[in-house]
Amino acid sequence: xxxxxxxxxxxxTQTAARLFQRSGYNGVGLTEILTEARAxxxxxxxxxxxxxxxxxxxxxxxxxxxxxxxxxxSFNDAQDFRAGVTTLCHKIAKLFDSSxxxxxxxxxxxxxxxxxxxxxxxxxxxxxxxxxxxVRGHAERFGVAHPDMAADTLFIVMQGGWQLARARRDxxxxxxxxxxxxxxxxxxxxxxxxxxPDPDR
Amino acid sequence: xxxxxxxxxxxxTQTAARLFQRSGYNGVGLTEILTEARAxxxxxxxxxxxxxxxxxxxxxxxxxxxxxxxxxxSFNDAQDFRAGVTTLCHKIAKLFDSSxxxxxxxxxxxxxxxxxxxxxxxxxxxxxxxxxxxVRGHAERFGVAHPDMAADTLFIVMQGGWQLARARRDxxxxxxxxxxxxxxxxxxxxxxxxxxPDPDR
DNA sequence: AATGCTCTGGACCAATCGGTCCAATCATTT
DNA sequence: AAATGATTGGACCGATTGGTCCAGAGCATT
Numbered sequence: 001x002x003x004x005x006x007x008x009x010x011x012x013t014q015t016a017a018r019l020f021q022r023s024g025y026n027g028v029g030l031t032e033i034l035t036e037a038r039a040x041x042x043x044x045x046x047x048x049x050x051x052x053x054x055x056x057x058x059x060x061x062x063x064x065x066x067x068x069x070x071x072x073x074s075f076n077d078a079q080d081f082r083a084g085v086t087t088l089c090h091k092i093a094k095l096f097d098s099s100x101x102x103x104x105x106x107x108x109x110x111x112x113x114x115x116x117x118x119x120x121x122x123x124x125x126x127x128x129x130x131x132x133x134x135v136r137g138h139a140e141r142f143g144v145a146h147p148d149m150a151a152d153t154l155f156i157v158m159q160g161g162w163q164l165a166r167a168r169r170d171x172x173x174x175x176x177x178x179x180x181x182x183x184x185x186x187x188x189x190x191x192x193x194x195x196x197p198d199p200d201r
Numbered sequence: 202x203x204x205x206x207x208x209x210x211x212x213x214t215q216t217a218a219r220l221f222q223r224s225g226y227n228g229v230g231l232t233e234i235l236t237e238a239r240a241x242x243x244x245x246x247x248x249x250x251x252x253x254x255x256x257x258x259x260x261x262x263x264x265x266x267x268x269x270x271x272x273x274x275s276f277n278d279a280q281d282f283r284a285g286v287t288t289l290c291h292k293i294a295k296l297f298d299s300s301x302x303x304x305x306x307x308x309x310x311x312x313x314x315x316x317x318x319x320x321x322x323x324x325x326x327x328x329x330x331x332x333x334x335x336v337r338g339h340a341e342r343f344g345v346a347h348p349d350m351a352a353d354t355l356f357i358v359m360q361g362g363w364q365l366a367r368a369r370r371d372x373x374x375x376x377x378x379x380x381x382x383x384x385x386x387x388x389x390x391x392x393x394x395x396x397x398p399d400p401d402r
Numbered sequence: 403a404a405t406g407c408t409c410t411g412g413a414c415c416a417a418t419c420g421g422t423c424c425a426a427t428c429a430t431t432t
Numbered sequence: 433a434a435a436t437g438a439t440t441g442g443a444c445c446g447a448t449t450g451g452t453c454c455a456g457a458g459c460a461t462t
Contacts (some may be wrong), residue, residue: 160361182383
């Protein structure tokens with residue numbers, strides 16, 4: 001949230017991230033990015049030799065870092081896993097309200113437009129998995145029953161909820177997201193055959 | 202699944218739907234659509250006066266109808282709501298496996314690239330709500346506790362699951378989707394104050 | 403002051419974009 | 433057979449696309 005991105009590279013990355021989120025990778029031209037970032041074309045191809053593709057990868061990574069910060073902020077000082085999830089949902093809802101342009105998952109908008117591009121696919125996969133792994137870490141820390149599944153559930157519900165909130169133009173969909181999660185399956189005394197991995201600590 | 206779409210209009214619609222799903226609205230040029238549909242430019246602007254926009258709306262509607270057919274086929278001869286959901290998830294997983302190009306929700310890919318275009322937004326909203334309303338109808342018919350919420354949950358989980366399956370390139374994510382749904386909240390003898398709407402039948 | 407970098411500015415390019423226009427053709431109806 | 437409207441074929445258009453290229457500005461270190 002720096003008010004003045006110093007170097008041209010960061011300015012390009014963040015401007016591109018914002019515009020890609022709004023209109024998708026193919027929906028934004030280099031001219032538009034360059035104009036808004038107040039940078040000439042030469043700078044772009046100096047910092048990003050492969051042009052638009054490199055820029056998209058950098059923009060997606062930057063956006064992903066923002067999401068990971070939000071995940072950390074939500075879970076770090078939470079009482080339990082469920083509280084962390086609730087906080088995260090509210091944070092996302094607030095973000096949804098604050099900017100009408102934040103309307104697509106930044107990763108999906110930037111990297112999911114060309115299924116034939118393996119570089120984009122792999123990068124998106126890696127970024128998504130980093131979110132899920134972060135959440136799984138917190139789930140383990142709080143001792144939930146199936147941390148892997150809990151992390152997957154949260155990801156699924158967040159992505160789907162985002163989509164529904166967008167269609168309905170209603171951030172409350174995101175705030176009510178915890179209601180769609182099967183909490184009893186994640187309680188430490190789960191009914192499943194799996195035992196808790198680490199009781200103490 | 203007709204092998205030979207008769208008239209040019211249908212051929213254009215279906216080709217466009219397929220290509221938009223693959224690369225998004227802005228990722229496909231008219232030339233590509235015209236070539237694959239074996240139609241000249243004059244035909245396009247005869248059947249779709251507003252050009253690409255009209256074509257996108259028609260393509261999204263067509264794709265949406267396919268999804269609604271799938272929903273109907275899954276729930277119509279199901280024993281209960283949960284069985285219908287499971288069948289639907291397996292059908293979607295099969296679809297995911299069958300064509301590597303079916304990689305984005307067709308509605309999102311076609312209509313969600315320009316947030317500033319209210320026509321697209323409204324159309325997408327309407328199509329999504331028709332899916333949800335269909336599912337809600339089946340939920341009511343099977344007497345689940347909170348049909349509105351059940352339908353929302355299914356939509357959210359399907360959309361998010363789709364995304365995760367795409368990132369992991371694994372259709373089993375879709376098959377395991379029922380595990381992420383809080384079924385106990387939808388049982389007729391729910392813990393909530395609401396009573397069942399229709400006990401017999 | 404001179405050198406050797408990084409970085410910027412923008413002219414320029416071929417290709418493609420969505421869209422227009424109209425003559426030719428097709429299928430009906432009279 | 434003639435006439436009529438629906439449909440097709442494709443040439444053509446200006447605008448924009450992502451990308452190339454290089455002169456020169458800026459800024460260190462020598």
